[in-house]
Amino acid sequence: MNARNWWLMISVGLGIMLNPLNSSMVAVAIPRLQHVFGLEFTVVSWIIFSFYIGSAVAQPVMGRASDIFGRRRIFLAGLVIVFAASLLAPWSPGFGGLVVLRIIQSIGTSMVVAVGMAIIRVNITDKQASALSVLSMFTSGAAAVGPFIGGVLIHVWGWSSIFYINLPFVTASFLLAWRTIPQDKPSAALLPKQSLRQWMSRMDVPGILLFTVGLVAVLAQLLSAKSSGHVSLFNVVIGLSGLILLAVFVRHELRTAMPFIPLRTFAGYPGLIRVNVEFMLVNLLFYSVFFGLPSYLQLVRQVSEFHTGLLMLSLGLCSLAVSPIAGRWINASGPRPAQAVSAILMTVGSVWIVMLNPASPVISIILALAAFGISNGLNNVAMQAALFNNSPKEIIGVSSGLFSTSRYFGTILSSLLIGIIMGNQFSFSGFRLLGIILAVIALCLVFMSRRRSVETKGSHHSLDDR
Template sequence: MSVIHNEFVVKNPRLLIVAIALGVILNPLNTTMITVALPAIQNEFLLTSGDISWLIASYFIVSAVFLPLIGKLSDFYGRRKIFLCGLILVSISSLLAPLSPNMLFLVGMRTIQAIGTSALYPAGIGMVRAYISKNQNRVIATLAVFATTSAAFGPTISGLLIQYGGWPIIFYVNFPVIIMSAILALKYIPKDIKNDEKTYKWDIIGIILFGSLMSCWMVFLQSLERGFNIWTFILSIMITLIFYYYEKKRTEPFINVGFLTKNLNVSFIYVQYILATIVFFSMLLFMPTYLQNVLMLDSKTAGIMMLSISVFAMMMTPIATRWIESIGFRTPLIFGAIVGIAGVGLLLTFNNTSSLVWLFMILAIIGISNGVLSIGSQNLLYSIVMKEQSGIASGLLMTSRFIGNILASSLYGVMFASGINDVNKNSMTSVLLIVSVIMIPGIVFITKSKALIGKQ
C-alpha cells in the first residue's frame, strides 16, 4: 500500500503512523509518570503541595502555549523537521532532569521537555493529514486514544520502576520510545518540501496574552487556600477578555476563538472534555501520593493499584466505540457520566482502614467512565467538524486537555495544602463529584441533534 503526496510516495504508511504514535505518547506519558514520583521529589527538595502543583502545572502551561504555536510553525517550516527537533529536546531534558540539584533546575528541564513533546502531536497530525488519505479521521482519533491510554498507564509504569531506580528513572523511560520513533521517522517520513511562497506571521501579542491568562488563573486558583483574592480574579478576567477580543480580530490568530464561537456544539464538547480531564487527572495526581503517604504502600504497589484505572479505561475504548457506532452518542456518554458519578461517590466510602480490593474496584469504575467519556467525546468531535477542520479541532482538543490538567493540579494544590489525609481526600472527592454531575446536562445538550442521537 502506498500513499502519494506531492512528489513523494509513502511506501509503508503503517510504520509512518507507528513513528508518529510513538512520538505522540511522550507528552501524556510524561504528564502522568511523575505523579507516583511526587512524594520522593517532595521529600528530596523539601517542597510544599503548592510547589508540587506548580511543578505539574508549569508543564501544562508551557504545553498549552507551545502546542498551537508549534503546530503552525510545522505547517510553514516542515513537519518532519519539527517532529525530529521535538524528539531531540525530549532527549536533552530526559538526560539532564535526573541530575537536577534543585527544584528550579527540574522545572527548567520539565519546561524543555514540555516544548519538545508539544512539537510531536501537531506535527504528527499534520503528517497524517498530508500523507494518509484512507481513514484519515480514524487515524487521528486513534492517535488521540494512544495519548489518553499512555496517560493512564503512566502511573503504573513509573510505580514499577521507581521501586528499583528512584524518581530519576522515569525520565530514562523515554529513551527507548524516542529512539524507535526517530529511526522510523528518519526512514519512513518523507522529507519536507521547502515552501518559499508562505511565511509565518508571528502572533506575539496573542502568545503573550494566552500564556499570561493561563498563569494568572493558576495564581488565582492557588491563592484560594488563603481566601478569595478579588484583584487576582479581576486581573484574570481582564486578560482573558483582552485575549478573546484581540484574537477575534486577527486574520491569523494564535488561538482561533472565531472557530469556537461559530461552532458552539464543538465548544461544548471541549468544555465536557475539560471536565472529564479534571476528574481523570485529579485521580492520577492525588491517588498515588495518598496510597504512599496515607496507606503507606511502596511505589510499586501504588503503581499496580493505579493499573485498575488504565486497564479498564483501555478495555472500554473499543467497547464504547462499537456501542456508539451501533446506537449513537447520547446513551453511551450518559452511561459514562453516570458511572463516573458512582465511582467518584464511592470513593467517599474509602478510608485508611478499608480494603485495597475495594479501592481497586472503585478505581476500576472510574476507569470505565473515563474510557467511555474520552473516546466518546473525541469521536463526537470528529463527527461534527468537517474534514478540513480536523487539524484545528484536534489541536484545540489537546489544549482542552491541558486546561483540564492545569485546573486539576490547581485543585490538588488547594485541597491538599495542609497535607494528604482522609479529610482532604474527601473534600477533593466532593469537588470531583460536583464536576461529574455537571457533565450530565452538557452531554444532553450536545447530543440533542437527531443526527447525533440516531445511528452513526
C-alpha cells in the same frame, strides 16, 4: 500496507507516546519529589502544571510552525529537545530548574505530537484508518501504563529514572524517523521574504504571550494564597493582572486575523462550544482522580510506589478495554447514551471516593478506579464523535485543535483543584472533600446529558408534527 509504512508508523508512534507517558508517570512521583525537595504540596504541583501549560500552548503553535519549517524538521527537532531535557532534568540543582526542564520537555513532546498525525495522514494513504488506530494504541497504551511504569522505576531506581526512561524511546524514534519520514518542502518557504512583524502576526505571538502569562499569573496566585493561608496585596495585584491579561487575550483573539485560539470561529456554533466545555469537565474529573489517588495511596495509606503503580494500572486497563466496545456502541446509537453512562459512572466513582477511609480494602479502591477507567474509555470515543457531529467539515481541523486545548484546560484545572484543596500537605480530609466536589461536577454532567436527550426528543416530535 507495506513494510516502510509500518516502520514509519512505529517511528511516529514511539515519538507521540512520549507526551502521554511523561504526563502520566509523574502522577506516582509527586510524594517522592515533595520529600526530596522538601516542598509543600501546592508547590510540587507545578511539576504537573508546567507540563500541561507548556503542552496547551506548544501544540497549536507547533502545528502552525510546521507549515513554515516542515513537518519532518519539527518532528526531529522535538525529539532532540526531549532527549536534552530528559538527560538534564535529573541533574537540576533545584526544583525550579526541574520545572523549567519539564516545560522544555513538554514543548519537545508537543512538537512531535503536533505533526505526528499529519505525517501519517500525508504519507500513508492506504488503510489510513488502521494506521491512525495503531497510533492511538501507542498514545492510549502509554497513558494507561504510565503510572505503573513510573511506580516501578521510582521504586527501583528513584525519581530520576522517569526522565532517563525517555532516552531509548527518543533514540529509536529519531533513528527510524530519519530514515522513514520523507523530506517535505515547507509550505511557507518564502519565510526569508517575510518581515519579523509578519511572522509574529502569522504565529499570533501576542496572543500566545497574553494567554501564557495571564494563565500562569492566575494559577500562581491562587496556589500561593492557599499555601500561605492568607491573601496579600501582592497576591491580589498579580491575580487581577492575570485576569486582565486573559480578558485582553480574549479581545485580541476576537479581532486578530490569525488567532492562536480561534474564538470568533466558534461563536456561531453553540453545540461545538458545549462539547468542548463537557470535554474539559470530564478531563477535570478524570485527572483529579488520576493525580489525587496516587498521593492518597502513598501519603495516607503508606503504599509503595510499585504497588501504587500496580493499582493505577486498573484505571488504564479498564479504559483500554472499553474503547473498542465503545466504538461499536457509538456507531450504532450515537454518542449521547455513552456520554450519559459515563457521567453516571463518574458520579458513582466520586461517591465511592467519598466513602473510602484509611482502612478501606484494596478492592474498594480498584472499583473506584474501574468506574473512572470505564468512563474514560467511553468518553475518549464519545466526545470525539460528538465533536464530529457538531463541527462543520470546513473547520474540523481548527475544531480538533481547540478540542485538544480543552483537554489540557481540564488537566490544568484538576491540578489546580487538588492544590487548592490540599494546601501545604496532602490529607485524607482533603481527599474526601475532593471526592465531594467531583461528585457535584459529575452530577452536573448527568443533568446536562439528560437535558440534551430531552431536547433531542423534543426536536424529533416537532419534526413529526410538521
